[in-house]
Amino acid sequence: MRKIDVAIVGASGLVGEKIIQILEEENLIENMNIALYVSNKSAGKEILIENKMHRLVFLDEGALERKFDIVFFSAGDEISSLWVPRFAEKGAFVIDNSNAFRHLEGVPLVIPEINIDKVSKNSKIIANPNCSTIELAIVINALSKIYEIKKIIVSTYQSVSGAGKGALSDLKNNTKFEIPQGICGNVIPRIGSLSENGFCTEENKIMFELNKILNKNYSICASTARVPIPYCHTESVYVKLTENVNLEDIMKELYKENIIFNEDIALSSELADKNEVAVCRLRKFSENEIAFFVVADNLRRGASYNAVLIAKHIINKFLN
Numbered sequence: 001m002r003k004i005d006v007a008i009v010g011a012s013g014l015v016g017e018k019i020i021q022i023l024e025e026e027n028l029i030e031n032m033n034i035a036l037y038v039s040n041k042s043a044g045k046e047i048l049i050e051n052k053m054h055r056l057v058f059l060d061e062g063a064l065e066r067k068f069d070i071v072f073f074s075a076g077d078e079i080s081s082l083w084v085p086r087f088a089e090k091g092a093f094v095i096d097n098s099n100a101f102r103h104l105e106g107v108p109l110v111i112p113e114i115n116i117d118k119v120s121k122n123s124k125i126i127a128n129p130n131c132s133t134i135e136l137a138i139v140i141n142a143l144s145k146i147y148e149i150k151k152i153i154v155s156t157y158q159s160v161s162g163a164g165k166g167a168l169s170d171l172k173n174n175t176k177f178e179i180p181q182g183i184c185g186n187v188i189p190r191i192g193s194l195s196e197n198g199f200c201t202e203e204n205k206i207m208f209e210l211n212k213i214l215n216k217n218y219s220i221c222a223s224t225a226r227v228p229i230p231y232c233h234t235e236s237v238y239v240k241l242t243e244n245v246n247l248e249d250i251m252k253e254l255y256k257e258n259i260i261f262n263e264d265i266a267l268s269s270e271l272a273d274k275n276e277v278a279v280c281r282l283r284k285f286s287e288n289e290i291a292f293f294v295v296a297d298n299l300r301r302g303a304s305y306n307a308v309l310i311a312k313h314i315i316n317k318f319l320n
C-alpha cells in the first residue's frame with residue numbers, strides 16, 4: 001500500500017498538535033508522508049513524531065507544488081479562505097476546522113457518526129463543525145432517533161483552549177493578549193462579535209450548524225460564554241419534545257450511541273483529552289420537556305478527533 005501524502009496547516013496550534021497526536025494514536029501516521037505548515041512565527045522549529053524530527057514549514061506557494069491526498073486546516077478563517085480552495089483545486093481532500101466554508105451549500109458539514117454519507121469522492125472541501133456544535137449534535141441526534149424535537153435551548157460554558165494557544169497562555173499567565181477582557185476571574189458571556197440578530201458568532205454557529213448537520217429546521221436558541229477553565233466545553237441543554245418522555249429510554253439510546261451517561265456530574269477535568277461525549281443530570285421539567293448537561297473535550301471531540309475520523313473514512317473509501 002502506498003503512503004498517503006498529508007499536510008497539516010496550523011500544525012503548531014492546539015488543534016493541529018492534537019491532530020498529530022491522534023493520527024499517532026490511531027496508527028495512521030506510519031502510512032503517511034507528513035508536511036507541517038505554520039506561520040513565520042513557528043517556521044523552522046522541529047517537532048518529534050514517531051521518533052523522527054519534522055520541520056515546521058512556512059506556508060507559501062511552494063506548498064502547492066506538492067501533491068497531497070489529504071490536507072487538514074486549523075489555522076483560522078482567514079488562512080482557510082485563502083488557501084483551502086487552492087489545495088482542493090490541486091486534488092486534495094481538504095478537512096477544514098475553520099468557519100470559512102461551513103455555510104456553503106455544496107460543502108458537507110460532517111460528524112462521521114451522523115452524516116459521513118455526505119462525503120463523496122467529489123467533495124473536496126469538507127467542513128469540520130464548530131466545537132460546541134459537535135457535542136450537542138451528537139446528543140440531539142441520539143434523542144431525535146426516539147422522539148420528535150420541538151425546541152432546543154442551549155447555554156454553554158466554554159473552555160479557554162477553544163480560543164487557541166494564545167488564549168490558553170492568557171489563562172495560565174493572567175494576561176490579556178488574546179482575550180482583552182481578561183479571562184482570569186471572569187465568565188465572558190459573548191464569544192466572537194455580535195451580529196445584527198443580537199446573537200454572537202459562536203451562538204449563530206451553533207444555531208445554523210446543528211440544523212445543517214441534522215438536516216432539520218429545529219427552533220434553537222443558543223447563549224455562549226467563555227469560562228476560565230483550560231479544557232472541555234460544558235453545555236446546559238433544554239429540549240422540548242412533541243410527546244411524553246421516558247428518561248430510561250433516553251439513557252438506553254445514549255448508551256447505544258456510545259455517549260457516556262453519568263447519573264451524577266460529569267466534570268470537564270474527567271473528559272479532558274478523551275474522545276467521548278458525556279451527558280449528566282438528565283431530568284424532566286414536564287411530561288415533554290427535559291434538561292441535561294453535555295460535556296466533551298473541545299480540542300478532541302470538538303475538532304481533531306472528528307477531523308481524523310473524516311480522514312479515516314476518506315482513506316478507506318477513496319484512497320485505498
Ligand SMILES: NC(=O)c1ccc[n+]([C@@H]2O[C@H](COP(=O)([O-])OP(=O)(O)OC[C@H]3O[C@@H](n4cnc5c(N)ncnc54)[C@H](OP(=O)(O)O)[C@@H]3O)[C@@H](O)[C@H]2O)c1
Nearest residue numbers: 010012013014015038039042074075076131162164165303
Ligand atoms: N481550539 C478549539 O477548540 C477549536 C475547535 C474547533 C475548531 N477550531 C478552529 O481551528 C482553528 C485553529 O484553532 P487553534 O485553537 O488550534 O488555534 P491556535 O492554537 O491559535 O493555532 C493556530 C495555528 O495556525 C497557524 N497559523 C497562523 N497563521 C498562519 C499562517 N499565516 N500560515 C500558516 N499557519 C498559520 C499557527 O502557526 P504559528 O505557531 O506559526 O503561529 C498555529 O499553528 C481555528 O480556525 C479554530 O476556529 C478550534
